[in-house]
Amino acid sequence: MADVRHSACPLDCPDLCHLEVHVEGGKVVRVEGGDRTPITDGFICGKVRNIAEHMYGEARVRTPLIRTGAKGAGEFREASWDEALDLVAARLGEIRARDGGEAILPYHYDGSNGWLTGGALAGRFFRRLGASRLLRTFCAMPSKTAVQGLYGAVPGVALEDYTHAKLIVLWGVNPSATGIHLVPIIQRAIDAGARLIVVDPRRTPLARRAHLHLAPRPGTDVVVALAAIRALFANGQADLAFLGEHATGVVELRRRAEPWTFTRAAQVSGVPATELAAFVEEYAAASPAVIRCGWGLERNRNGGSAVAAVLALPAVAGKFGVRGGGYTMSNGDARWGVSGDAAIGEREPGTREINMVHLGQALTELRDPPVNALFVYNCNPVATAPAQALVERGLAREDLFTVVHEQVMTDTARWADVVLPATVFLEHREIRRGYGAMRLYDSAAVATPEGLARSNNELFGALLDRMGLARGGEARTDEELASAIFAGDRGATIRAQLARDGVATPIDGPSPMLFVDLPPGTPDRKVNLVPAALDAAAPEGLYAFRADPGTEAFPLALISPAIPSMVSSTFGQLRKGRVPLELSPDDAAARGIAHGDEVRVWNERGEVLVTAAISKDLRPGVALLPKGLWRHHTANGATSNALCPDTVADLGGGACYNDARVQVARI
Ligand SMILES: Nc1nc2c(c(=O)[nH]1)N[C@H]1C(S)=C(S)[C@@H](COP(=O)(O)OP(=O)(O)OC[C@H]3O[C@@H](n4cnc5c(=O)[nH]c(N)nc54)[C@H](O)[C@@H]3O)O[C@H]1N2
Ligand SMILES: Nc1nc2c(c(=O)[nH]1)N[C@H]1C(S)=C(S)[C@@H](COP(=O)(O)OP(=O)(O)OC[C@H]3O[C@@H](n4cnc5c(=O)[nH]c(N)nc54)[C@H](O)[C@@H]3O)O[C@H]1N2
Numbered sequence: 001m002a003d004v005r006h007s008a009c010p011l012d013c014p015d016l017c018h019l020e021v022h023v024e025g026g027k028v029v030r031v032e033g034g035d036r037t038p039i040t041d042g043f044i045c046g047k048v049r050n051i052a053e054h055m056y057g058e059a060r061v062r063t064p065l066i067r068t069g070a071k072g073a074g075e076f077r078e079a080s081w082d083e084a085l086d087l088v089a090a091r092l093g094e095i096r097a098r099d100g101g102e103a104i105l106p107y108h109y110d111g112s113n114g115w116l117t118g119g120a121l122a123g124r125f126f127r128r129l130g131a132s133r134l135l136r137t138f139c140a141m142p143s144k145t146a147v148q149g150l151y152g153a154v155p156g157v158a159l160e161d162y163t164h165a166k167l168i169v170l171w172g173v174n175p176s177a178t179g180i181h182l183v184p185i186i187q188r189a190i191d192a193g194a195r196l197i198v199v200d201p202r203r204t205p206l207a208r209r210a211h212l213h214l215a216p217r218p219g220t221d222v223v224v225a226l227a228a229i230r231a232l233f234a235n236g237q238a239d240l241a242f243l244g245e246h247a248t249g250v251v252e253l254r255r256r257a258e259p260w261t262f263t264r265a266a267q268v269s270g271v272p273a274t275e276l277a278a279f280v281e282e283y284a285a286a287s288p289a290v291i292r293c294g295w296g297l298e299r300n301r302n303g304g305s306a307v308a309a310v311l312a313l314p315a316v317a318g319k320f321g322v323r324g325g326g327y328t329m330s331n332g333d334a335r336w337g338v339s340g341d342a343a344i345g346e347r348e349p350g351t352r353e354i355n356m357v358h359l360g361q362a363l364t365e366l367r368d369p370p371v372n373a374l375f376v377y378n379c380n381p382v383a384t385a386p387a388q389a390l391v392e393r394g395l396a397r398e399d400l401f402t403v404v405h406e407q408v409m410t411d412t413a414r415w416a417d418v419v420l421p422a423t424v425f426l427e428h429r430e431i432r433r434g435y436g437a438m439r440l441y442d443s444a445a446v447a448t449p450e451g452l453a454r455s456n457n458e459l460f461g462a463l464l465d466r467m468g469l470a471r472g473g474e475a476r477t478d479e480e481l482a483s484a485i486f487a488g489d490r491g492a493t494i495r496a497q498l499a500r501d502g503v504a505t506p507i508d509g510p511s512p513m514l515f516v517d518l519p520p521g522t523p524d525r526k527v528n529l530v531p532a533a534l535d536a537a538a539p540e541g542l543y544a545f546r547a548d549p550g551t552e553a554f555p556l557a558l559i560s561p562a563i564p565s566m567v568s569s570t571f572g573q574l575r576k577g578r579v580p581l582e583l584s585p586d587d588a589a590a591r592g593i594a595h596g597d598e599v600r601v602w603n604e605r606g607e608v609l610v611t612a613a614i615s616k617d618l619r620p621g622v623a624l625l626p627k628g629l630w631r632h633h634t635a636n637g638a639t640s641n642a643l644c645p646d647t648v649a650d651l652g653g654g655a656c657y658n659d660a661r662v663q664v665a666r667i
């Protein structure tokens with residue numbers, strides 16, 4: 001008989017599901033959705049339902065491994081933890097003594113990591129080493145910078161409140177793949193009479209159900225949103241009373257929107273002027289109206305300005321103050337009153353900062369000191385960083401010492417000198433709060449670690465000891481780290497909620513309303529429509545439109561959105577077979593390409609060999625190869641990331657994956 005144990009899913013997904021995990025003899029046999037939140041509502045995605053295949057599959061790393069073959073060949077011998085840790089500590093110690101701490105680069109993102117495995121002892125270890133600091137920009141930096149500039153660190157409309165909306169706008173977001181629990185909520189709203197508008201260069205599953213679908217050229221959302229703002233003012237549909245009381249920068253925003261007539265915006269975005277007008281009419285008339293802003297629109301040169309302009313819409317049109325009205329971006333900024341940073345226990349040093357987008361450059365060009373040790377955890381950069389060929393050139397350096405702490409043998413781990421086996425979240429304790437669902441869980445380990453796998457804190461705790469960086473009396477065990485996070489009255493309240501309900505809610509409750517339950521988090525408690533700091537940070541000022549990077553040689557915009565069967569690159573080892581490049585019928589015909597043809601996709605950075613799939617869902621000028629693919633998904637082992645530039649967005653140093661411009665030909 002299987003035991004049923006409770007957990008929560010900390011994968012990089014907005015929904016943060018409550019899980020019921022069926023465990024037999026310490027092993028996970030099946031996972032089902034729980035009912036501790038209305039969002040999970042008893043169901044979960046297939047990836048986590050079948051996570052046993054990931055945990056116990058042949059790709060799982062079960063012991064420490066030391067490289068025996070050439071760099072990147074993926075040939076290793078098994079080793080004990082003692083041998084592997086001695087080697088890692090010795091090499092890091094040598095490099096630090098010779099070149100300084102900054103020659104060591106920790107490289108990490110957010111695969112399935114909350115407050116215990118995301119920072120904590122890893123943060124303490126690299127801070128005390130004096131390592132280079134990583135600017136974590138793969139995702140959400142332009143949008144976070146924009147939303148915090150306009151509204152401060154506040155949550156948006158709760159996903160469960162979408163049932164109250166009369167109009168739902170999905171802007172650069174594809175919940176059918178990336179946050180499936182919003183789909184039935186939207187359907188309930190539609191059944192109750194709500195309208196649905198989708199803004200996306202391709203016809204997503206929900207765009208098929210939408211009453212209006214605007215399909216802008218990638219990277220032109222700022223223009224679409226500014227044209228809507230201009231029209232709202234010009235038509236007398238702006239809520240001047242709300243703006244007068246609650247906003248600054250109104251005149252300046254209006255001035256910046258002024259050039260974007262529907263005609264001009266249509267030329268740039270490819271969205272017909274009639275559709276722009278229809279959007280404004282529907283948006284102005286409906287209340288409650290909510291915009292669910294996603295991340296598809298931020299991954300380009302104009303991403304920060306685009307998100308800012310989209311999020312200015314509910315202020316201009318006066319959509320706040322009613323349940324189900326306003327916007328949702330990331331709800332990671334709900335007020336918890338406690339923070340994972342408390343577990344790090346070491347101040348950030350003033351060492352150099354390296355934008356993770358520039359990994360390839362950092363490994364091949366950086367001097368004084370060069371990066372001579374790379375320590376990867378919670379991340380799979382060969383599959384997820386831009387400029388893939390440059391990244392691999394860097395990883396091939398004989399004089400680079402690379403350590404990868406991983407659950408499975410990823411394309412990145414294959415390049416390592418030492419691979420260390422990591423636990424899966426069901427094998428360790430994790431504390432995580434959602435960035436869609438406004439909930440927090442503290443989930444104990446429910447399964448026995450596979451093989452010799454160790455959690456991030458076990459690994460970095462051992463390295464703190466081995467390198468003489470530990471200090472007596474500081475928090476080290478998961479329970480001590482959790483106590484540091486939950487210190488104080490607020491922490492005690494959360495712990496009491498967790499003990500009673502198994503899930504906790506923010507200070508402002510599970511579905512706080514901006515302007516009703518809490519004001520904006522800006523210094524003046526108003527919406528700052530043109531925040532000075534953002535305006536100074538953006539190279540051509542906030543709300544500037546920078547032209548398409550396409551050229552005559554590389555005219556097609558290659559977008560790389562998320563797919564249902566993986567989370568970024570996670571679970572890619574389970575997805576067998578090749579993944580096709582999707583082309584619009586027009587672009588395929590212009591190149592004499594038929595469905596199923598072998599094609600070459602290339603630009604000045606690299607090439608990918610794949611089969612073509614003709615998709616009527618794509619607008620002309622746009623091609624699609626998903627994010628997170630592994631080498632085995634294409635014929636030549638390169639993926640969309642081989643074609644992605646390592647340029648950065650206008651705000652937050654964000655990655656510009658969707659600025660890849662390519663050519664395609666039959667082979
Ligand atoms: N199954 C699954 N779930 C996931 C993930 C996953 O990989 N798989 N990833 C997780 C992560 S890390 C994140 S950040 C979120 C992302 O969640 P989403 O934002 O929903 O995901 P994306 O696929 O990046 O982009 C959404 C949509 O943006 C569109 N798009 C691309 N360029 C533009 C543009 O310039 N303008 C507009 N308006 N739309 C554009 C794409 O066609 C796509 O349909 O999902 C999370 N959930
Ligand atoms: N072309 C293209 N590329 C993209 C994007 C795009 O739009 N286009 N989008 C980007 C986005 S939205 C994101 S968020 C990034 C994600 O980039 P990554 O964070 O690199 O992607 P993940 O697949 O989430 O990789 C996380 C890895 O960490 C491992 N892991 C999980 N938990 C643990 C743990 O507790 N300990 C250790 N040591 N390892 C663990 C997993 O096994 C997995 O291999 O990718 C980006 N890449």
Ligand code: SF4
Pocket residue numbers: 009010011013014015016017044045046047048179180181567
């Ligand atoms: S990946 Fe998302 S939908 Fe799937 S179980 Fe985790 S939180 Fe739920």
Ligand SMILES: [Mo]
Pocket residue numbers: 012138139140
């Ligand atoms: Mo992401």
